[in-house]
Amino acid sequence: MVGEDPAEAASRLGTNTTILASGHADIAVQAYTGRLVIRADSGGKVTEHDLARTIIAVPSRTLQEVPAGGQYGFLRGSSREHRGQVYLLAQAVLGKHVHGEIDPHIWHSVPNMKAAAQVMRDALAEADPPGTSLYTANTERVMRELDELDWEIRSIYASLPEASKNLITTHDGYRYLASTYGLSVAGFVTPVAGSEPSIQQRQRLQRTIRDLRVPAIFLDRNTRMRSPVLREVAHENGVQVGTLYSDSLDDEAPHYADMMRANAHTIQRAVGR
Structure with a gap:
């Protein structure tokens, strides 16, 4: 959820809506059902959330200026309001590849x-x-x-x-x-x-x-x-x-x-x- 109060969006979705505003989360497939879910790390534990009833909040403080240089041109977008800016979400642990308990590199x-x-x-x-x-x-x-x-x-x-x-x-x-x-x-x-x-x-x-x-x-x-x-x-x-x-x-x-x-x-x- 970008540019909107996640609580307001949650109220429209109704009860049993989860807001994720921090931590690390992956969209994954349940092997036994084939259903898409969100797996989020919290306190060393992995919790699954319903993809259709989960809001990932992107706070305004993550809005950053896009660095100069042609190699960053694809980040600038065409939005008149945020031209030259991008929402930058830092990796949960710098220098570490984080996938919770699931390693996605199955290939x-x-x-x-x-x-x-x-x-x-x-x-x-x-x-x-x-x-x-x-x-x-x-x-x-x-x-x-x-x-x-x-x-x-x-x-x-x-x-x-x-x-x-x-x-x-x-x-x-x-x-x-x-x-x-x-x-x-x-x-x-x-x-x-x-x-x-x-x-x-x-x-x-x-x-x-x-x-x-x-x-x-x-x-x-x-x-x-x-x-x-x-x-x-x-x-x-x-x-x-x-x-x-x-x-x-x-x-x-x-x-x-x-x-x-x-x-x-x-x-x-x-x-x-």
Whole structure:
């Protein structure tokens, strides 16, 4: 709710309306019902709220001037009242990737995507019974392709030395990758725009590299230009630097399978020495 008193909006919706004015919240899908809900962190606990009866209040104090520069042009919008301004909601914990108890990066595990394909097949068949045979055939084809992809990248990760399977990344989004393919996330340092890792973070990173003999640090392709300190730490400790796909594709990896293969080969080149 932007530019309006959330209490007034709640009165129009009636009783049992929830107003979220602080903390961290995600829109999620209940796996057992397929229903969209809001999961909000509060006091270390995760509470689910009905999407249709929840108001997320955006306070006026979050209205900020858009920085100069063409790269920020998409934020300026066309509203005459707020041209050159944007409502900026700070992440709940700076430098930390916050997802409550749910890690949304399910695509880094091929078995997860096989499960997702089956869920989509069933949902489409329920919504369009005449198309069931088509959805079933397409899903069978996708499952074969995913099985081949899974076998291929499992072979790559299995070839890595056991002592070199500890990952340090700049994005806390590879836990499904690690758990599925026998890797370990030894640590992560998330770059924050306009802020460098603290001395404590830098020391912790150096200690992790030294103690676990980590051979490489992996940067997120989307934030690699914001990671000069991490590159410095890698250089100081004589370790490789690689870049991984996290949640986007590009011309070099235009499809899901390309992304998964690219990440596997990047990790293999960096740590499989």
